[in-house]
Amino acid sequence: xxxxxxxxxxxxxxxxxxxxxxxxxxxxxxxxxxxxxxxxxxxxxxxxxxxxxxxxxxxxxxxxxxxxxxxxxxxxxxxxxxxxxxxxxxxxxxxxxxxxxxxxxxxxxxxxxxxxxxxxxxxxxxxxxxxxxxxxxxxxxxxxxxxxxxxxxxxxxxxxxxxxxxxxxxxxxxxxxxxxxxxxxxxxxxxxxxxxxxxxxxxxxxxxxxxxxxxxxxxxxxxxxxxxxxxxxxxxxxxxxxxxxxxxxxxxxxxxxxxxxxxxxxxxxxxxxxxxxxxxxxxxxxxxxxxxxxxxxxxxxxxxxxxxxxxxxxxxxxxxxxxxxxxxxxxxxxxxxxxxxxxxxxxxxxxxxxxxxxxxxxxxxxxxxxxxxxxxxxxxxxxxxxxxxxxxxxxxxxxxxxxxxxxxxxxxxxxxxxxxxxxxxxxxxxxxx
Amino acid sequence: xxxxxxxxxxxxxxxxxxxxxxxxxxxxxxxxxxxxxxxxxxxxxxxxxxxxxxxxxxxxxxxxxxxxxxxxxxxxxxxxxxxxxxxxxxxxxxxxxxxxxxxxxxxxxxxxxxxxxxxxxxxxxxxxxxxxxxxxxxxxxxxxxxxxxxxxxxxxxxxxxxxxxxxxxxxxxxxxxxxxxxxxxxxxxxxxxxxxxxxxxxxxxxxxxxxxxxxxxxxxxxxxxxxxxxxxxxxxxxxxxxxxxxxxxxxxxxxxxxxxxxxxxxxxxxxxxxxxxxxxxxxxxxxxxxxxxxxxxxxxxxxxxxxxxxxxxxxxxxxxxxxxxxxxxxxxxxxx
Numbered sequence: 001x002x003x004x005x006x007x008x009x010x011x012x013x014x015x016x017x018x019x020x021x022x023x024x025x026x027x028x029x030x031x032x033x034x035x036x037x038x039x040x041x042x043x044x045x046x047x048x049x050x051x052x053x054x055x056x057x058x059x060x061x062x063x064x065x066x067x068x069x070x071x072x073x074x075x076x077x078x079x080x081x082x083x084x085x086x087x088x089x090x091x092x093x094x095x096x097x098x099x100x101x102x103x104x105x106x107x108x109x110x111x112x113x114x115x116x117x118x119x120x121x122x123x124x125x126x127x128x129x130x131x132x133x134x135x136x137x138x139x140x141x142x143x144x145x146x147x148x149x150x151x152x153x154x155x156x157x158x159x160x161x162x163x164x165x166x167x168x169x170x171x172x173x174x175x176x177x178x179x180x181x182x183x184x185x186x187x188x189x190x191x192x193x194x195x196x197x198x199x200x201x202x203x204x205x206x207x208x209x210x211x212x213x214x215x216x217x218x219x220x221x222x223x224x225x226x227x228x229x230x231x232x233x234x235x236x237x238x239x240x241x242x243x244x245x246x247x248x249x250x251x252x253x254x255x256x257x258x259x260x261x262x263x264x265x266x267x268x269x270x271x272x273x274x275x276x277x278x279x280x281x282x283x284x285x286x287x288x289x290x291x292x293x294x295x296x297x298x299x300x301x302x303x304x305x306x307x308x309x310x311x312x313x314x315x316x317x318x319x320x321x322x323x324x325x326x327x328x329x330x331x332x333x334x335x336x337x338x339x340x341x342x343x344x345x346x347x348x349x350x351x352x353x354x355x356x357x358x359x360x361x362x363x364x365x366x367x368x369x370x371x372x373x374x375x376x377x378x379x380x381x382x383x384x385x386x387x388x389x390x391x392x393x394x395x396x397x398x399x400x401x402x403x404x405x406x407x408x409x410x411x412x413x414x415x416x417x418x419x420x421x422x423x424x425x426x427x428x429x430x431x432x433x
Numbered sequence: 434x435x436x437x438x439x440x441x442x443x444x445x446x447x448x449x450x451x452x453x454x455x456x457x458x459x460x461x462x463x464x465x466x467x468x469x470x471x472x473x474x475x476x477x478x479x480x481x482x483x484x485x486x487x488x489x490x491x492x493x494x495x496x497x498x499x500x501x502x503x504x505x506x507x508x509x510x511x512x513x514x515x516x517x518x519x520x521x522x523x524x525x526x527x528x529x530x531x532x533x534x535x536x537x538x539x540x541x542x543x544x545x546x547x548x549x550x551x552x553x554x555x556x557x558x559x560x561x562x563x564x565x566x567x568x569x570x571x572x573x574x575x576x577x578x579x580x581x582x583x584x585x586x587x588x589x590x591x592x593x594x595x596x597x598x599x600x601x602x603x604x605x606x607x608x609x610x611x612x613x614x615x616x617x618x619x620x621x622x623x624x625x626x627x628x629x630x631x632x633x634x635x636x637x638x639x640x641x642x643x644x645x646x647x648x649x650x651x652x653x654x655x656x657x658x659x660x661x662x663x664x665x666x667x668x669x670x671x672x673x674x675x676x677x678x679x680x681x682x683x684x685x686x687x688x689x690x691x692x693x694x695x696x697x698x699x700x701x702x703x704x705x706x707x708x709x710x711x712x713x714x715x716x717x718x719x720x721x722x723x724x725x726x727x728x729x730x731x732x733x734x735x736x737x738x739x740x741x742x743x744x745x746x747x748x749x750x751x752x753x754x755x756x757x758x759x760x761x762x763x764x765x766x767x768x769x
Contacts, residue, residue: 055544057544057547129738182753182757183753186756186760188543188544188547189474189475189543189544189547190690190756192475192477192547193475193683193686193687193690193752194749194752194753194756196682196683196686197683197687197745197748197749197752198749200680200683200745200749201743201745201746201749204742204743204745204746207742208740208742208743341679342555342558342679346551346554346555349548349551350552350555353548404566405562405563405564405566408559408562408563408566408567409559409563410559411555411556411558411559411562412555412556412559412560412563413559414555414559415552415553415554415555415556415557415558415559416552416556418548418551418552418555419532419549419552419553419556422545422548422549422552423532423535426545
C-alpha cells in the first residue's frame, strides 16, 4: 500500500468518525468537534514545527495560546476612553520604564566587571523596580476603578476581529523572541522546564493584570466574524431557506454559524499547512532537520544553530498564537482561568506524537483524532462503566463511584494512548519520510 | 522590644512557613535529582507520583479514623505513611517494569524518556482523579498547634504572636530524619555506594560488576519513599488537591536545578533557596518594617514586592538566573 493511499484512508476514516458523530449524536456536536479539531490541527502544526523540524522541546504551548486569546481582546474590543484618560498613558510609561531598566541592566551586565557588576547590577535593578512600581501602580488603580463591574480595563483597539488572528501570531512571536533570547541554548530538559514556567507566568499575568484583560473577571461578548444566530432567525430569507432544507430555523442558524467558522478555520489551516510543507521541502527545512539530527555537524558546516533555533521557536509559537486567537474568537470570551497545562500543552504534544512528529500531515491528523477522542472518551467511558457495572445493584457504592468517575477517564486514556504509541509505533501514524 | 516584636512577626509569617515549605520542596527535589542522576532523565510525572502517595495516605488515614485508631496529638496520617510509601513503591516499580525499562534497554535519548514520563504523568493524574476525585480532601487530625499565638503572647509578653503548627514541626522533623537516613544509605551501605558509582560513571560501574537493574530498582524505591513522604507532608500542611501537586513540579524542578541536577546536597539547598525567595518576595513587609524602621521612615504601602499569585515567577526567575550564570547549579550538578 503506497503512502498516498494509506494517508487518504486515514483521513477518510477520520472524516467518517466525525460524520458518524453527526449521525449518532447531533450535527451540532459534530461541527463543534470539526471546528476544535481544525484549531487543534493548527496548534499541532506549530508544535510540529518546533519539535518535528528542529527538535526543540517546548512545553509552554499553553502560554502562547493564551497570548493569542489576549490578542483578540486587545484588537477587537472597543477602547474604554475613560480608562485611557484615567491612566492609560501612565501605564504605558510605567511599562516603558520597566523595559528600559531591563535593557539597561543587560547592557550594564556586559560593560561592568568584577565588584562593580556584583553590587551595581542588583542595586540598579532594585532602584529601577521601585521607580517602575511607583509610576505603574497608581495608574493601574485608576484604570481598574473605572466602572469595575463593566469594564475596569483599557479595552482594545476596536479593529475587525479577523485582524486579531494575525495579531495573536505577532504577540506570541514577540513573547517567543524574548523567551528564546534567554532560554534557548539551554539543554533540552532545561528548556522544557523553562517553557513550562513561562506558560504559568503568562497565565498568572493574564489572571492578575486586570487593567489589561480584566483578569479572572473575563471579557465577554467579543465581536464575531460570523452573524449571530438570533439575527439569522429573524431574517425571513434565512428562515425560508432553512425550511427548504427541512430544518427548523433555530437548528439551522446554529449549524450555519458553526459552518461559517469551519470555513474560516479551514482557510487558515490550509494556508499554514501549505507554508509548513513548503518550508519542510525547502533548503531551509533540510537545514533544520540537519541541525536537529546532529547539532555539532551542522555547526561545523557553518550553520548558526542558536539563531536557527530562535527563528523556528518564534515561528512555531506564532502559529500557536494564531490558533489561540481563533479559539478565543470561537468561544466569544476570554477566560484566563480555563487555561490548563494538561489540556493546552500536553494534549497538543499527544497530538503531535500520535500523528507523527516531523510530518505535517501527521500533525493535522493527530490534531483531529486526539481531539475527537478527547471529546468522545467521556460518553464512551460512561457507557463502558454502565456496562461493566450492570451486574451490580443500583445503590452499590462502588458502582456509583465508578460511574461518577467516568468523567476522569480522559486523562487516563490520553496517557495510555501516548505510551502505547511511543512503545509500539514511536514514529506515529504518518511517519516522517 | 520593637526589634524582638519585629523578629517574631518575621518568624511567624516568613521564616517558619518558608522552612516547612522548603523542607517539602527539598524532599521533592531529592527525588527528581536522584532519578536524574541514575536514570538520567527529568521525570515530569514526579508531581503526580507525589499526589498518588498522598492519596494512599489519605485513604489509609480515613480507614484508621473509621476504626478509631489515632496517635493522640499527632496526625493519624503519620501512621498511614508506611502504607503510602509501600503503595507508591509498588506503583513506580510497576511503571518502571511496564514503561521505562523498555527504553532503558534501548538506550533511548533522554528527551524521549521525558516524553514518556509525560505519558506516565497523564496516566497517574487520571488514576488519582479516578480514585479520589479532583476535589479538596481533609485528613488532618490531632493537635493543631505546637505553640499557638495566645500561648506565645502569655509566655513572653510580646505584642506579636508566634504560632507553630504541628504539621510544620512534623515536616521539619521528618525531613531531617529522611535526609540523614538518605545520606547514611548513600555513603555507608554497599547498595548506596553502587548507586553513586553508577551515577558517576555508568560504564565503569558495569565493569566492576554492579547490577544496573538492581541499582535502578533501589533508586525507584528510595524515590518512591521520598515522594510519598513529601506528598503527604505537603497535603497535611496545606491541603490535598490532586491538581496542586502538578503545579508543584515547577518549584521542585527549580530547586533541583538551582542546586545542581544530580547532587542531593544541592537539592536540599535549592529547596530552601526557592522556598525562602518565594515567601519573602510575596510577603507584605509593612508589619515587620514598622517595628524595625524609625517612625519617620515607616512605609505607607504594604511593601509587597509581588502579589502571591506570581510565586511561580519567583522560582522561574531564580531558575533562569542560575542557568544563565552558573549552568550546572550551585553544587556542580551533571549535564547529560
